[in-house]
Amino acid sequence: MGKNQNESIEISVSPADLYNEELILSKAASKLKVSASDIQEVKIIRRSVDARPRRPVYRLRVKAIMDREEQDSAPGFMPQIVNSERKVLIIGAGPAGYFAALECIQQGLTPMIIERGKDVQARRRDLRAIQQFGEVNPDSNYCFGEGGAGTYSDGKLYTRSHKRGNIERILRILVEHGAHQDILIDAHPHIGSNKLPAIIRQIRENIIACGGQVLFQHRVVDFVMEAKRCMGAMVSIEGGAPVDIIADAVILATGHSARDIFELCIKHDISLEAKDFALGVRIEHPQALIDQIQYNQRKREENLPASSYSLACQVSGVGVFSFCMCPGGLIVPAATSPGEMVVNGMSLSKRDSPYANAGTVVEISQAYLAEEGFTGVLAGVDYQRSIEQAIFEAGDGSQRAPAQRLTDFVSHQLSGDDMSSSYIPGVYAAPMHELLPDYISQKLREAILAFESKMKGYLTEEAVIVGLESRTSSPIRIPRDKDSLMSPGIQRLFPCGEGAGYAGGILSAAMDGINVARKVSKHLA
Ligand SMILES: Cc1cc2nc3c(=O)[nH]c(=O)nc-3n(C[C@H](O)[C@H](O)[C@H](O)COP(=O)(O)OP(=O)(O)OC[C@H]3O[C@@H](n4cnc5c(N)ncnc54)[C@H](O)[C@@H]3O)c2cc1C
Numbered sequence: 112m113g114k115n116q117n118e119s120i121e122i123s124v125s126p127a128d129l130y131n132e133e134l135i136l137s138k139a140a141s142k143l144k145v146s147a148s149d150i151q152e153v154k155i156i157r158r159s160v161d162a163r164p165r166r167p168v169y170r171l172r173v174k175a176i177m178d179r180e181e182q183d184s185a186p187g188f189m190p191q192i193v194n195s196e197r198k199v200l201i202i203g204a205g206p207a208g209y210f211a212a213l214e215c216i217q218q219g220l221t222p223m224i225i226e227r228g229k230d231v232q233a234r235r236r237d238l239r240a241i242q243q244f245g246e247v248n249p250d251s252n253y254c255f256g257e258g259g260a261g262t263y264s265d266g267k268l269y270t271r272s273h274k275r276g277n278i279e280r281i282l283r284i285l286v287e288h289g290a291h292q293d294i295l296i297d298a299h300p301h302i303g304s305n306k307l308p309a310i311i312r313q314i315r316e317n318i319i320a321c322g323g324q325v326l327f328q329h330r331v332v333d334f335v336m337e338a339k340r341c342m343g344a345m346v347s348i349e350g351g352a353p354v355d356i357i358a359d360a361v362i363l364a365t366g367h368s369a370r371d372i373f374e375l376c377i378k379h380d381i382s383l384e385a386k387d388f389a390l391g392v393r394i395e396h397p398q399a400l401i402d403q404i405q406y407n408q409r410k411r412e413e414n415l416p417a418s419s420y421s422l423a424c425q426v427s428g429v430g431v432f433s434f435c436m437c438p439g440g441l442i443v444p445a446a447t448s449p450g451e452m453v454v455n456g457m458s459l460s461k462r463d464s465p466y467a468n469a470g471t472v473v474e475i476s477q478a479y480l481a482e483e484g485f486t487g488v489l490a491g492v493d494y495q496r497s498i499e500q501a502i503f504e505a506g507d508g509s510q511r512a513p514a515q516r517l518t519d520f521v522s523h524q525l526s527g528d529d530m531s532s533s534y535i536p537g538v539y540a541a542p543m544h545e546l547l548p549d550y551i552s553q554k555l556r557e558a559i560l561a562f563e564s565k566m567k568g569y570l571t572e573e574a575v576i577v578g579l580e581s582r583t584s585s586p587i588r589i590p591r592d593k594d595s596l597m598s599p600g601i602q603r604l605f606p607c608g609e610g611a612g613y614a615g616g617i618l619s620a621a622m623d624g625i626n627v628a629r630k631v632s633k634h635l636a
Pocket residue numbers: 202203204205206207208225226227228250253254255256257258259260261262263264265266267268269329330331332364365366367368369371372435443445455456457607608609610614615616617618620
């Protein structure tokens with residue numbers, strides 16, 4: 112028995128047997144060639160759906176524990192009271208800001224987080240105002256407010272940036288703050304926007320309990336600079352006259368939509384670089400149709416998750432790809448200022464809406480922007496804004512979004528007004544092939560045809576294009592010194608997270624927050 116002790120092995124079960132502990136135990140025992148009574152516990156450490164066989168199966172990586180010498184993993188976050196003289200100002204309460212704050216506490220530093228938006232609960236009212244009345248509060252919306260852009264999202268927790276940090280630890284921290292244990296084993300974990308706010312609130316409460324501060328409706332309107340040293344920030348509190356907040360270091364984690372922060376960087380000679388990004392539309396299918404294509408089942412079997420897809424191709428050397436797929440999800444209005452049309456996707460934990468949506472976007476290079484007459488470091492921001500505003504102006508002044516059946520988009524025809532979409536403010540029929548710049552429209556068209564050949568049934572009149580998906584990633588990078596992670600030439604300023612160009616999702620932003628906080632600690636030691 113010795114050589115098999117606590118070994119990890121892979122077994123397969125049907126979706127119906129996902130929770131059949133007896134069967135899982137007997138399969139593990141038979142694979143290990145031991146008796147089931149020799150195994151004290153079978154621990155699932157990874158699970159994924161394999162949709163390649165005729166009927167999908169679950170692949171489970173399990174550990175058969177035979178001598179309970181297994182230790183529970185170390186906690187992700189160890190609360191401790193900080194009463195440090197060294198105060199770190201963190202601008203932005205998104206995943207980068209909150210995980211930077213947790214790590215500051217681990218390092219014995221006192222975090223003070225300031226956030227332009229409201230706490231998760233109060234933020235809901237402003238989301239309702241966008242949904243129902245088309246009113247966009249520039250400080251509190253789907254991108255701004257406690258938890259950042261990830262709060263009312265799908266809560267997908269996967270990243271390709273495995274080398275940049277300890278993903279498992281971040282997932283453990285989320286579980287310690289109320290996320291379901293399943294995220295520790297699922298190959299494609301997600302939380303859902305009905306569960307995320309409570310988790311974020313618990314993180315905030317933990318930060319405060321440890322001696323940190325979290326201040327809402329505190330919008331940074333300027334940096335406090337002294338001879339190329341960032342001493343803190345000038346902050347407007349609930350729209351009032353600005354006050355200076357001074358700290359020993361400043362972590363700038365304001366996300367990809369804080370365009371005013373990019374302007375402030377220019378004002379203070381904080382270096383910025385233009386960065387490629389992507390822009391396009393959301394494409395929404397009936398979830399049952401995607402299930403039929405992916406699982407070969409029109410009615411999804413019990414215990415199978417709403418299925419997803421990931422598609423990519425090159426059109427004339429330019430990448431076009433699906434992005435932030437939300438199975439069983441909803442399309443949401445994600446503008447951060449009045450007069451813009453921006454959409455994004457979210458889902459609830461059960462992913463049980465009848466719709467499947469995904470961003471479908473075209474890479475935007477600096478060369479293309481220059482051809483279009485957009486130059487300078489803010490070229491990408493100016494381009495994003497110009498299309499968001501043009502698409503808004505084509506509408507009726509509300510947040511109703513322009514839409515077109517996928518088949519009509521490909522054949523350049525206007526659709527009827529009878530399209531079905533999850534987008535709550537509603538959609539209206541519009542010639543998306545004309546509203547979008549030709550460059551985007553043509554590449555999307557080619558890509559949709561290519562996607563149909565990869566995934567039969569994708570190109571259907573049941574699918575609808577909704578615009579505009581423009582906030583996929585930051586069009587700007589705020590460069591950092593490789594070793595200190597400080598802005599080059601500006602002491603004490605640490606650009607962080609997605610807005611600085613070092614993350615592309617919740618997990619990578621959290622990882623960057625942790626890495627930056629460690630560097631701050633080193634700097635202040
Ligand atoms: C609708 C939607 C769905 C998404 N779904 C997913 C998903 O399922 N999975 C995933 O991995 N990613 C998802 N994303 C992307 C993800 O949310 C971001 O990558 C992530 O939140 C970036 O984290 P961050 O902390 O760097 O920035 P952000 O989350 O953008 O946080 C920045 C914070 O800074 C604040 N701020 C900005 N300016 C100021 C200022 N002047 N003063 C004070 N505070 C300021 C903002 O209010 C905001 O709260 C989604 C995004 C959206 C919009």
